Amino acid sequence: MFQMLGLFAEFERSLIRSRVITGLERTRVKGTRLGRPPRDPDKAEAIRALLASGAGIRETARWTGVGASTVQRVHAAMIASQDLEAIIAVA
Secondary structure (H helix, E strand, C coil): CHHHHHHHHHHHHHHHHHHHHHHHHHHHHHCCCCCCCCCCHHHHHHHHHHHHCCCCHHHHHHHHCCCHHHHHHHHHHHHHHHHHHHHHHHC
């Protein structure tokens, strides 16, 4: 009895998977962008300027109207690019 239930569950899962894959392919063909919209470049530049001036993560997030995690990602990218520039300068 449990084997039959397992068989039906696997079959249903394969149907769901094929419908999802078909929908994603249809979306790709149509050219619709999936996921979150890209961040506004002007807002990212404002975040960089505030961080460079010494503002904190939460303060910058409050002033620019974005989440603290967004500011942290921009901050991490700034640090990584500075590290890369330092490595290139030494070489």
